[in-house]
Amino acid sequence: MALKKKPVTGMNDMLPREMEIRDYVIQMIKDTYRTFGFSAIETPCVEHIENLLSKQGGENEQLIFKILKRGAKLNLETAKTESDLVDGGLRYDLTLPLSRYYANHANELPSPFKALQVGNVWRADRPQRGRYRQFMQCDIDILGEPSNLAEIELILATSTLLGKLDFRHFTIRINDRQILKAMAGYSGFAKESFDEVFIILDKMDKIGPEGVEMELKEAGYKENVVDTYLTLFKEVTNDLEGIHYLKEKLAGYLEPEVAEGLETIISTVEETKEADFAMRFDPTLVRGMSYYTGTIFEISMDEFGGSVGGGGRYDKMIGKFTGQDTPACGFSIGFERIVLLLLESGYQIPTKKEKKAYLIEKGMPSEGVTRILALAKEERAKGYQVLVSNMKKNKKFQKDQLAQDGYTDVKECFVREFAPQGEE
Amino acid sequence: MALKKKPVTGMNDMLPREMEIRDYVIQMIKDTYRTFGFSAIETPCVEHIENLLSKQGGENEQLIFKILKRGAKLNLETAKTESDLVDGGLRYDLTLPLSRYYANHANELPSPFKALQVGNVWRADRPQRGRYRQFMQCDIDILGEPSNLAEIELILATSTLLGKLDFRHFTIRINDRQILKAMAGYSGFAKESFDEVFIILDKMDKIGPEGVEMELKEAGYKENVVDTYLTLFKEVTNDLEGIHYLKEKLAGYLEPEVAEGLETIISTVEETKEADFAMRFDPTLVRGMSYYTGTIFEISMDEFGGSVGGGGRYDKMIGKFTGQDTPACGFSIGFERIVLLLLESGYQIPTKKEKKAYLIEKGMPSEGVTRILALAKEERAKGYQVLVSNMKKNKKFQKDQLAQDGYTDVKECFVREFAPQGEE
Numbered sequence: 001m002a003l004k005k006k007p008v009t010g011m012n013d014m015l016p017r018e019m020e021i022r023d024y025v026i027q028m029i030k031d032t033y034r035t036f037g038f039s040a041i042e043t044p045c046v047e048h049i050e051n052l053l054s055k056q057g058g059e060n061e062q063l064i065f066k067i068l069k070r071g072a073k074l075n076l077e078t079a080k081t082e083s084d085l086v087d088g089g090l091r092y093d094l095t096l097p098l099s100r101y102y103a104n105h106a107n108e109l110p111s112p113f114k115a116l117q118v119g120n121v122w123r124a125d126r127p128q129r130g131r132y133r134q135f136m137q138c139d140i141d142i143l144g145e146p147s148n149l150a151e152i153e154l155i156l157a158t159s160t161l162l163g164k165l166d167f168r169h170f171t172i173r174i175n176d177r178q179i180l181k182a183m184a185g186y187s188g189f190a191k192e193s194f195d196e197v198f199i200i201l202d203k204m205d206k207i208g209p210e211g212v213e214m215e216l217k218e219a220g221y222k223e224n225v226v227d228t229y230l231t232l233f234k235e236v237t238n239d240l241e242g243i244h245y246l247k248e249k250l251a252g253y254l255e256p257e258v259a260e261g262l263e264t265i266i267s268t269v270e271e272t273k274e275a276d277f278a279m280r281f282d283p284t285l286v287r288g289m290s291y292y293t294g295t296i297f298e299i300s301m302d303e304f305g306g307s308v309g310g311g312g313r314y315d316k317m318i319g320k321f322t323g324q325d326t327p328a329c330g331f332s333i334g335f336e337r338i339v340l341l342l343l344e345s346g347y348q349i350p351t352k353k354e355k356k357a358y359l360i361e362k363g364m365p366s367e368g369v370t371r372i373l374a375l376a377k378e379e380r381a382k383g384y385q386v387l388v389s390n391m392k393k394n395k396k397f398q399k400d401q402l403a404q405d406g407y408t409d410v411k412e413c414f415v416r417e418f419a420p421q422g423e424e
Numbered sequence: 425m426a427l428k429k430k431p432v433t434g435m436n437d438m439l440p441r442e443m444e445i446r447d448y449v450i451q452m453i454k455d456t457y458r459t460f461g462f463s464a465i466e467t468p469c470v471e472h473i474e475n476l477l478s479k480q481g482g483e484n485e486q487l488i489f490k491i492l493k494r495g496a497k498l499n500l501e502t503a504k505t506e507s508d509l510v511d512g513g514l515r516y517d518l519t520l521p522l523s524r525y526y527a528n529h530a531n532e533l534p535s536p537f538k539a540l541q542v543g544n545v546w547r548a549d550r551p552q553r554g555r556y557r558q559f560m561q562c563d564i565d566i567l568g569e570p571s572n573l574a575e576i577e578l579i580l581a582t583s584t585l586l587g588k589l590d591f592r593h594f595t596i597r598i599n600d601r602q603i604l605k606a607m608a609g610y611s612g613f614a615k616e617s618f619d620e621v622f623i624i625l626d627k628m629d630k631i632g633p634e635g636v637e638m639e640l641k642e643a644g645y646k647e648n649v650v651d652t653y654l655t656l657f658k659e660v661t662n663d664l665e666g667i668h669y670l671k672e673k674l675a676g677y678l679e680p681e682v683a684e685g686l687e688t689i690i691s692t693v694e695e696t697k698e699a700d701f702a703m704r705f706d707p708t709l710v711r712g713m714s715y716y717t718g719t720i721f722e723i724s725m726d727e728f729g730g731s732v733g734g735g736g737r738y739d740k741m742i743g744k745f746t747g748q749d750t751p752a753c754g755f756s757i758g759f760e761r762i763v764l765l766l767l768e769s770g771y772q773i774p775t776k777k778e779k780k781a782y783l784i785e786k787g788m789p790s791e792g793v794t795r796i797l798a799l800a801k802e803e804r805a806k807g808y809q810v811l812v813s814n815m816k817k818n819k820k821f822q823k824d825q826l827a828q829d830g831y832t833d834v835k836e837c838f839v840r841e842f843a844p845q846g847e848e
């Protein structure tokens with residue numbers, strides 16, 4: 001029998017030190033989002049394979065961990081393809097299951113419904129540093145709210161949370177899929193090519209405007225179209241003025257309400273934000289998922305190259321389940337990245353209570369153990385973390401180890417002190 | 425495209441009311457067990473199929489959700505059996521993964537190691553009331569502690585937790601596999617038949633001593649053996665006297681240390697317990713899992729027919745991974761049953777802060793929204809749960825719904841109040 005000691009490829013065992021930070025962050029997430037009126041919900045980790053493969057997940061659909069049918073439903077001899085073998089899969093995100101959940105339970109939920117989800121998702125991606133095959137996602141979504149109060153509250157809640165975790169000077173970049181489309185349309189791209197154009201535009205961060213220009217031309221787009229497009233990006237500033245400029249420039253291609261909506265979101269957030277961060281209009285922001293229909297946003301931090309969170313409006317997904325569209329907007333934070341940043345910065349969880357240990361000398365009669373446990377009980381009732389352990393032969397090693405685990409107050413309990421009276 | 429609205433068979437969507445209780449219980453678990461020096465850890469939900477099928481899990485191995493191999497590793501044409509198709513599965517408990525984890529990380533962990541795990545497990549069981557295919561388990565385990573300080577601390581921690589959740593008058597029944605074996609051996613059963621005898625004995629609760637007697641005789645055991653066995657159970661009381669009686673009666677079959685260990689556990693727990701419960705020696709307690717090697721225990725409550733938790737010592741499992749036995753003892757509470765009992769009793773989470781709502785009249789200029797959000801910010805910073813929402817046409821319905829969700833303080837924000845000065 002060959003038992004395996006390592007966890008499965010790409011998934012992690014969590015050691016106590018990391019778990020302490022994870023639990024602290026999760027608690028902070030739940031406490032903070034609760035003050036914004038979000039209600040925690042949960043969906044099963046296993047989702048119908050039909051839902052997972054319904055083209056809502058883009059590339060993630062290639063990465064599903066699929067679950068074998070069971071019992072009589074599984075027939076190996078007649079099975080021709082994978083789909084004959086499986087009936088479920090592990091969820092690859094929390095947005096698709098939320099849409100199913102809302103479609104199933106809308107009658108039992110308030111409207112608008114502010115949902116908080118903290119849970120694992122799975123993607124059979126190539127494992128690499130900071131990217132795991134099982135990872136925690138943390139999403140807030142507002143369902144049933146068409147106005148940009150949804151975006152404002154999502155951004156305020158998320159940024160307040162990050163501020164409470166001592167993140168500062170981060171940026172939330174915002175754009176709108178309508179602006180993306182209007183800029184491409186104005187420049188002369190055909191609607192059918194928008195998706196390809198946006199995939200190239202999405203590389204702006206990495207390859208710069210010259211790179212984007214080159215790739216667009218290599219893809220066969222007309223020079224004057226590409227030039228108009230890139231000139232637009234050069235002329236637009238990353239602030240309210242930039243939005244205002246586009247509102248006028250793109251007249252006929254962009255509904256003015258879209259630009260005004262963005263302006264309202266940015267200015268309202270700037271005026272009411274709690275955390276130390278900046279809003280930035282970023283017309284190059286694309287975000288991969290095709291399900292976004294309106295605003296899109298993403299968090300950038302100097303400490304971390306990539307995004308540490310993002311989201312947007314997806315007004316059409318719930319309709320795929322119900323036949324009736326429901327406005328929806330969500331913000332997801334990159335939980336694993338945030339934990340990684342905190343771990344690497346040596347983050348100390350604030351106001352932890354002192355940890356105490358009682359070491360029991362060998363040969364302690366049970367009356368002595370009882371007295372020690374009674375002492376521990378008193379301190380535990382006060383909220384102290386109290387370890388009661390047998391004293392080891394190598395006491396120095398034991399105490400060093402305890403010190404390393406944060407037990408600063410170690411009491412050695414000797415038989416001569418704790419034995420019942422008269423028996424010494 | 426046929427999207428499915430219901431969750432997969434046997435698994436549950438959690439509505440906000442249930443999640444509130446679940447989150448509260450989880451927090452109470454983490455806080456309470458932390459005071460006993462337990463450290464939270466986590467293993468991946470996916471485990472190697474070889475480990476899951478290694479005969480540690482008894483009947484649960486029939487119930488595994490298996491995960492299809494991916495990419496080039498999956499070859500449908502050459503696959504003859506299920507095992508050619510799968511390389512992983514969803515864990516069916518937290519004990520087997522803990523043993524793998526400890527084998528993998530013992531060098532990085534303190535000794536003894538006190539582990540706390542809260543996590544989902546999956547079993548493709550027949551769904552029924554209160555039994556789901558995905559359910560939360562909550563285990564504490566002490567690894568590397570051979571003395572019965574482990575049992576004492578596990579029982580104290582678990583019962584203290586239940587007490588904090590307002591459970592009273594419950595019973596923790598305790599027995600030892602060595603006593604089970606000694607009673608059977610003394611009566612004249614052959615070692616090879618112990619497992620079958622214990623399976624029948626396990627039904628004592630349901631079929632009574634007469635039923636057990638009948639089934640044993642039907643199974644072909646000698647009348648005098650069965651009679652001796654049942655007489656033993658009749659003579660034994662469910663307390664320290666009963667243990668003492670067996671210690672003398674079973675001399676030669678039972679090491680006296682085993683009986684003395686049980687006596688110490690019971691008397692020490694009785695003297696140092698925090699919660700209102702009783703310890704009871706129960707020589708008919710079997711517990712199914714074959715991996716138990718010593719003490720076994722189980723929580724009974726009048727409110728709930730079955731067990732709401734249990735555990736025991738399994739000193740041989742970690743050795744299956746490492747080749748070297750490590751003493752291990754664990755206690756698992758039935759999280760789903762506890763939540764069910766709290767939900768059904770209409771449990772109110774103590775000291776919840778008032779929930780406040782601001783309803784924004786239609787047409788509010790953005791300066792007004794900003795003022796309202798600033799008010800909400802102040803109250804959120806104080807820890808209040810504050811909902812900011814647009815006022816609906818049917819305001820009465822909206823306010824009723826808010827009241828139902830616990831929003832007791834609802835403020836209507838009219839344009840005339842919140843519009844900027846001079847614009848009214």
